[in-house]
Amino acid sequence: MLSKSYNRTRHLQVICQRCRTLRSLKQIHAVTIVNGFLSDPSLLRELILATAISIPGAMHYAYKLFDQIPQPDLFMWNTMIRGASHSSTPSQSVHLYVKMVRAGNRPNKFTFPFLLRACTSLSTPCTGAQFHGTIVKLGFESDMFVRNALINMHANIGDLAIAKYLFNTHGRNDVVAWSAMVAGYARRGELESAQKLFDEMPDKDSFSWNVMITAYAKNGDMDKSIELFNQTSQRDNVSWNAVISGYVKCGSHERALELFETMHQAGVRPDNVTILSLLTSCACTGSLDLGQKLHHFLLESFPRKGLPIKLGNAIIDMYSKCGYIEKALEVFDNMEELNISSWNSVICGLALNGHARKCVNLFEEMLKRKVQPDKITFVGVLAACSHGGMVNKGREYFNLMQNKYRIEPHIKHYGCMVDMLGRAGFLKEAYNFVKEMKTEPNVVIWRTLLGACRMHGDVELVQIANRELLRVKSAESGNYVLLSNIYASVGEWRGATMVRNLMDTDGVHKEAGQTFVDGDKKDRFISFIV
Template sequence: MIRKSGNKRPQTGIWQRCRSLRALKQIHAFMIVRGFLSDPSALRELLFSSAVSIPGAMAYARRLFDQISHADLFMWNTIIRGAAHTPTPMDAISLYVRMERCGTRPNKLTFPFLLRACTKLSSASTGAQFHAKIVKFGLESDTFVRNALINLHANCGDLAVATALFDGPARRDVVAWSALIAGYARRGELDVARQLFDETPSKDLVSWNVMITGYAKQGKMVKAQELFDQVPERDVVSWNAMIAGYVQCGSQMQAMEVFDQMCRAGERPDEVTMLSLLSACAESGALDFGQRIHHTLLEMCLKRGLSVVIGNALIDMYAKCGSIAGAIEVFRGMRERDVSTWNSIIGGLAFHGHSKESVLLFKDMLGEKVRPDEITFVAVLVACSHGGLVKEGKEYFSLMQNEYAIEPNIKHYGCMVDMLGRAGLLEEAFEFVDAMKIEPNPIVWRTLLGACRIHGNVKLGERANEQLLKMGHDASGEYVLLSNIYASMGEWNGAEKVRKLMDHRGITKEAGWALIEADGKELMHFLLHPEPVSRSKRNCSMTIGTTS
C-alpha cells in the first residue's frame, strides 16, 4: 500500500517492487485518486518505471508523457532513453526535435541515448548532426558522451573520426577500447580489431566477446575457439557466439557439443542460444536433440509460455526433421501467433506432402484475419502443386494479386509452372511461362524439362532445353533429362545424340551420393554409373559402390 508522506511522494520501495505493467497501472490509478500527479517527483518516478524499468511498457509511457503539460529535462531524457532502446529508435530522435521546440536545453545525459538510437539506425548523417550539437554545447569531453560518439563512428560513421576521438583521454577507458574494437570487428577488419585487442591494457568481457563474435561471423572458428578457451570469464554471450558460429559454418554437431559444455559449466541458456540450436537441429535433422531443446524450453518458459519467435523456430525444426506431428503440436499449443507461425506450419505440411491439411490451415489463417504475405502464398502454392490441386492453385494465385496486391515473384511463378507440369498440362504451362511478367530463370525451364520427361513430351522438352542452352546453362542434369525423354519414348538415336553432345562439350555427370549415419559413423555411398541411359545400357542395372 502507498502511504502519503508530507511532500505527497509515494514510498520508494513501492516503485522498486513495480515489475509489471499491471502493477504500474494500479499505482498510476492510485496516484490519480490521491492527487500525486501534481507532485513532479512522483510523476518522474512513474515515467521512469514505465519507460525504462518495465519491459514492454513504452507505449504506456508515451501516453503518460503526452499528458504532461510541462515536462522537465529529467522527463525528456527518460522518455528519449526509453525510445532509444525500442525496436523503433527513430522515435527518440523525433522526441528530441519536440524537446528543442519546447525550449528545453539538452545536457550530457541526453546525447548518449540519441547516439545509441543513431547507431541502431546505422544513420551516420544524423549522428554527425548530433556530434555537431555536442561540440556546440561543449559536451565532447564528457566520458559517456565521448564513448557514445566513438561507438557511433566506429560502427556506422567514420573510423578515422572514431580513432581521433579515441587518441587522448579515452585510451584510459576500457569502454572506449571495447567500442573501437567492436567497430573494426563488425566492419570485418579483424586484423586491426585484434591488434587493438592485444594492445588493450585492461580487457573487459565485452572486448573478448566482440573478438570471439567477429571471428565466428567470418567463419574463423579456430581463432574463435582459441580466444574462447583463453577468456578468463564467460557469459551467455560468449557461449552464444560460439554456438552461432558453428551453426553458420554448418558444423551443427560441434554447436550441440558446445551447448552440452555450456550446461555442464552451469551457464543458463537464453532465447538466442535456443534459436541457434534449433537452427542447427533443423539443418542437421537431429530430431532427438531438437526434442531435448524443446523440453528445456518448456522448463525455461513454464510460466510465461513459449514466445512467438521460439514457437516458430520449433515448428520449423520439427518440420525439417520430418516430424509433422511435433510441428502441429507446437502450433496448436502456441498462445500467440504471427504470420511467420502460419507460414512455418503451412509450408512444413506442404513440403511433406500433406497438401489438403496445408490448404485447410491456409483457410483457417484467412478466417482468423491474419494477412498472408508472399511467403504464405509460396507455401500454399507448393501445397497445391504437390497435391494436384490445380483449380485451387489458380484461385490462390489470383487471390494473391487481386485481394492482397502482392506481385508474384519468380518463386510464385515457379510453383505455378511446377503445378501445371505435374498435372500434365504442359501446353498450358508453356503458355503460362510465355505470359510471365518477369524473365523466367533456368529453374523454371528445368522444371518444364522435368515435366516433359515425366509425361514423355519430346517436342516441348527440346524447346525447354534450347532455352536453357541459350541462357548458358550447361549443367549435366538438363542433358540427362532430355536424354531420358528420348529414351522413354524409344527414340534411341536422340538419346545417343545428346550423349555425344555432352562428350563434345566436355560435360560429365557427377556421381550422385547420399550421406547416412549408422552406429554413430557417417557412411558415404556413390552411384558409379550416373551417365545418361544409352541404347546399349538400357537393360543394365545400376551398380552401387561404398567407400571404405
C-alpha cells in the same frame, strides 16, 4: 499528518523501485491517484523510471503516464529519452528531445549519451553530427560518458576520422573507448584494423572479445572466431551464441550442436538466442529429439504466458522440417499471438509434408482473418497445389498474388506453377507459361518441365526443352542423365545414345552414386537438463 503523508509517499517510492511487472505497477499508479499523491515529483520520477527503464515492455505505458504530467522535470525527460533509445522505436528519443527543448528545458550531460545511442541504432549520422555540434556548444564534450558515446557513434556510423581523433586525444585510457573503436572497425567490415586495435588493447573486456568473435563469425571465418573464443576466459552467453550461430549460418549444423553440448557441460544456461540457433540446426539436421527437449525447456521458461513469436515460429519450423506436422499445428494453435511468419511456417510445413488440402484450407482461413500474405506464403500454397493436383486453385492463387496483393512472381513461384501444370499433364500450357515468364528461366525450371515430359512421355516437347536446358550452359551431369533417361523411357534409344555421346564431347562426367548411413549421432546432443 505531514509526517504520515511523507512516510506513505516514501513507502510507495520503495514499492516502485522493487516492482518488476507492469500489472503491479498499474496497481501502485492507481493507489497514487486515489490518495492524491500523483502531484509528488519524487513519486512521479520513480513511476517514470520503473515504466521506462526497469520493467521490460512497459514503454507504451510510460508514454501514457508521461503525457499526464503537466510540467515534467529534466530527470523525467532524460529517463524517457533513455527508455526510448533502448526500445524498438529509438526515433522516439529524438522526438522527445525536440519536445523537451521546445518546452524550455535545457539538456544536460546525461541527455546526450542516450540520443547518440539512438542515432547509432537508427544509422542516422547526420542527426548524430548535429547532436555533436550541440554537445560542443554546451561544453559537454570532455565528459567521459558523452565522449565515449560520440566515439561509438562516429566509429559505427559517422565520421571515422572524428572517432579516431576523439579516441587518440582523450580515449586511450578508457577500455570503453577502445571497445567502441574495435566495434566500429568490425561493423564496417575492416577486420584487419579491428584486429590490430584489439591486439593493442591494454585491457580487453568481455565486450571487445565478443565483438571480435562475432565479427569473424558473421564474416564466415569460423576458424578465427573459434580461435579467439578458445583464447578468452571471459565467455558469456554472447560468446557462445556468436560461435553457435556462426556455425549455423555456415551450414555446419552438427558442429553447432556439438558446441552446444560443450556449452551445457560448462554450466552455461542457454538463452533465447541460443535456442533459436539450435532450433534452426535441429530443423536442418532432423534432430527431432533435441528439438523436443528445447521445446520443453522453453515451456518451463515461460510457464505463465505464451512463447515469444520468434521462438514459437522456430519451433513450428523445426517440427515441420522434422516431419512432425501434427505437433507443429498444435504449437501454432496454442500461440497467443501470431504474425505472418507464424502462418508461413505452418503453411509451408503442411505443404512440405504433403498435407495439400489442409494447407489450402489454412491459407483460406488466413485470408478470412484479413492477414496479408507475402511471397513466402504463396510459395507454400502453390507448392501444396502442385503436390495436391489442385490446378484450378493454383491458377487462382497465382493470379490473386499479382492482381490483389501486387506481389511480383519470384523464380520459386514460377517453378511451383510449372511443376503443378506439368504433373497434371498440361505440358503445352506449362511450356507457354515458361516462355511468358518475366524472369529468365533457370536450370531448375527447365529440369522441372523435362521431368514432367518424362512422366507423360512427350518426346516432342523434350527436344524443345532439351535445347533450352543446354542453352543455359549447365554442365551438371544430372541434366544430361535426365535427358538420356527420358529418351530411353519412350524407346528413343538413338536419342539416349546421342545425349551420352554429348556428355563425352562436352567433358561432363557422371558422379558416382553415394549412400549415407546416419549412425544416430544425434543421440549425443539430447543430454542437457530441462
